[in-house]
Amino acid sequence: MTDELVHYSVASGVATITLDSPHNRNALSAQLRRELSASLTKAKDDDAVRVIVLTHTGKVFCAGMDLKEARGAGAGDQGVNEFPRILEQIWTSPKPVVAKLSGVARAGGVGMVAAADIVVAAKEVTFAFSEVRIGVVPAVISLTVLPRVNPRAAQELFLTGDVFDAERAAEIGLVNKAVDADQLDEATDAYVRSLTLGGPAALAATKELLASPRPATPADGFPDMLKLSAQFFAGEEGQEGIRAFGEKRKPNWVPQD
Template structure:
């Protein structure tokens, strides 16, 4: 039986999903894709999970698709067909997802970083949309990456395939922060995310992904209904009461 390439652990409401295939720089092999998708599904379905952290072992976060499995005409079809599911799971997860990068990401690895809600890396991490340099197109990952990136930077980096550092990744919108104290920064975001109401967080994630109306007035009626629904909800009423009583709401672990 093949060794596990993705580890899944839940501690204190945080599900940590760890890519553990350092021999090929955590490339998206068929086995890793299968195990990663299963872990994301498990986290989404577990009511005890409030936040998901996607991280890795070894010096590289993810090198993208496993090119050894993609050799030969049609050989890459399975990966191309399966990988969108993983990006969709990250993008639409009802639980906020934090990407923790202690090393570089390339191609599909950057697609996963972009699909997460929060992304933090060490300053030494580097990035590159290397697809054009091997004669392929960053097609699938464009759907998660382009909503994050400054358009000028996207044109430059997609077309040149040039490597860029974590500082620039922050500037163009790919990362939230670059810090040497990676674990402390991840813990800060996890704590902040876990303070939100679970249902409110899921709905806010969906709200952030909705197409914007042409003008605010076109969306007010729907948004008034959504706002009223949550003010009247059990979760909303608990949050309001907790604020008035100067205590933590019941979804936040009590000290």
């Protein structure tokens, strides 16, 4: 039996998905894509899971598509055809996704970073949109990267393929926080703790809100936003949160250690 390339574990409401294919720099091989997609589905369907942490073993988070598998394949047989599903799973996950990087991200790996809700990276981590350097286009990942990254920086980095560090990634909006390597666990855990304090349904609805097109003016959006707000104030989760606030206790959705 082939060893698994993606490990999945759950503790205290947190599902940790770990890419573990260091022999090929955690490249997006057919097996890794299949296992990663299955793990994301598993986390989504588990009511006990409140937050997803996406991380890795080795010195590379993800090097992008597996070029050995891509070599010689026709357009219809390229593994990149399956990649949009993974990006969409991360982007639309009703549970917040936190990416934790202690190693390099390239090409499709950067696309997954951009799809995550929150990203913490060690300062020595580097990134690159390396597609043009091998004669291909960062087409699929542009759909997650461009909404996150400063347009002028995207123009530069997509066209040059140049390597940039985690602090630059934070400056342009790709990463939330660049920290010293020995602070990576602490910084990630702090985000995870904050996310688990939010109501599950409220977090999912807020993610949808953040991804929705903005109305032309505030007045155009008020009717729909008022309806959404009132539903949550009156809903089961909102009422529990209001009671918990008044009673100075944690709401019932906060995981118990």
